[in-house]
Amino acid sequence: MILNGLADYHTHNALCRHAEGDPIDYVRSAQARGLGEIGISDHSPMPTEIDDWRMLLEDFPRYLELVAEAREAFPDYPVRLGLEVDFLAGHEPWIEKVAGMAEFDYLIGAVHYISPEWDIDNPKHLSRWSQSDVTDVWQRYWDAYTACVRSQLFDFYAHPDLAKKFGHRPEGDLRHFYEPAIQAAVDTGAAFEINTAGRYKDIEEFYPAVPFLEMMAEAKLPVLISSDSHDPAHVGRDFAEAVELAKSAGLTTTLRFENRQRTVLTLP
Ligand SMILES: [Zn+2]
Ligand SMILES: [Zn+2]
Numbered sequence: 001m002i003l004n005g006l007a008d009y010h011t012h013n014a015l016c017r018h019a020e021g022d023p024i025d026y027v028r029s030a031q032a033r034g035l036g037e038i039g040i041s042d043h044s045p046m047p048t049e050i051d052d053w054r055m056l057l058e059d060f061p062r063y064l065e066l067v068a069e070a071r072e073a074f075p076d077y078p079v080r081l082g083l084e085v086d087f088l089a090g091h092e093p094w095i096e097k098v099a100g101m102a103e104f105d106y107l108i109g110a111v112h113y114i115s116p117e118w119d120i121d122n123p124k125h126l127s128r129w130s131q132s133d134v135t136d137v138w139q140r141y142w143d144a145y146t147a148c149v150r151s152q153l154f155d156f157y158a159h160p161d162l163a164k165k166f167g168h169r170p171e172g173d174l175r176h177f178y179e180p181a182i183q184a185a186v187d188t189g190a191a192f193e194i195n196t197a198g199r200y201k202d203i204e205e206f207y208p209a210v211p212f213l214e215m216m217a218e219a220k221l222p223v224l225i226s227s228d229s230h231d232p233a234h235v236g237r238d239f240a241e242a243v244e245l246a247k248s249a250g251l252t253t254t255l256r257f258e259n260r261q262r263t264v265l266t267l268p
Contacts, residue, residue: 002240005268007256009039009082010108010158010193010226011235015055015063016043019230023079024070029235031077037256038235040067041082041108044098051119054086064102080105080257084158087148088113095153106257108193109154112162114140121165135170138163142177149184155257156224157185159195160208167202175211182215191221191255191262194246196238197228206242210249217250222264224255243267 011026012019023040030038042063043054055063064081071079085095085107099107112119118128120141129137141163149157160181163169170177185192198207216223225242229235246267256263 002243002268003034003236004036005265006035006225006236006239006243006254007037007039007078007080008035008227008229008236008239009037009080009106009156009224009257010041010084010195011038011229012042012084013040013066015059015066016053017055018053021232022070023066024073025232026229026235027070027074027077027079029232031074033236035236035239037078037080039080039082039105039257040070041084041106044083044085046086047094050116051122053122060101082106082108082257084108084110085154086113087111087144087151087153088116089144089147092151092153095151099153103259105259106155107153107260108156108158109148109151110158111141111144111148114144121162123166126166129166129168134168137168138170138177142181146180146184149181149188149190152188152190154190155260155262156191156193156255158193158226159198159228160192160212162207164203164205164207164209165198165201169203173211174209175215178208178212178215182212182219182221185216185221186219191224192216193224193226194242195226195228196242197234199238206238206245210245213246213249213251217252221251222253222255223251223267
């Protein structure tokens, strides 16, 4: 069974205020679907409230309790502790502090913000896209994403071409946008995910696009397969198809994480 060879390391829960269910519900779903492992990786807290879609700093101890309860309920099933952490320039000391707040198995680096005021995947700010030059926004997004990878603060990197979420994408060959992020990953030993949630957004395709996957394969990078679930029913969603897509692009390896140490496995 293909799913047994995979982990779903990108999952959310109700603490971030826009997802359903508790960590235990996601673990139950992962086990029922036959995944080899699950990781819990809710949106990381910030020192002050900058938006309404992440866990509050005061809820962080509760997050750890909920993951501990899930582990106790499924003692024979690997439940990893992670976080999806926003990378914003200047936040590095905060990110390092967060990394020391628990015994994480992995941290996912993510770019949602291209400036302190604009999280480009937030539907509340959709009108900003129509007021902006798409190529310019893409350039800013990829500059931020490349800086995120180069920070080396994380174990893998989320939804590489998130900027396409609502369908905004420059014309033509986009590989020149991808190339600096791929090179940053080569230089630092980083890994990216295939995030199957993109199919359920306006763009209706996985993150990242196939040419990005082909560039990952040329660079011999590993790949994570992630659902980015905000509902326990979505754990492992479309994973068999994502593996086939990864292999057809030439990717061959995936990763497991424990205590921020990685193990390389062959894709199932
Ligand atoms: Zn979310
Ligand atoms: Zn994200």
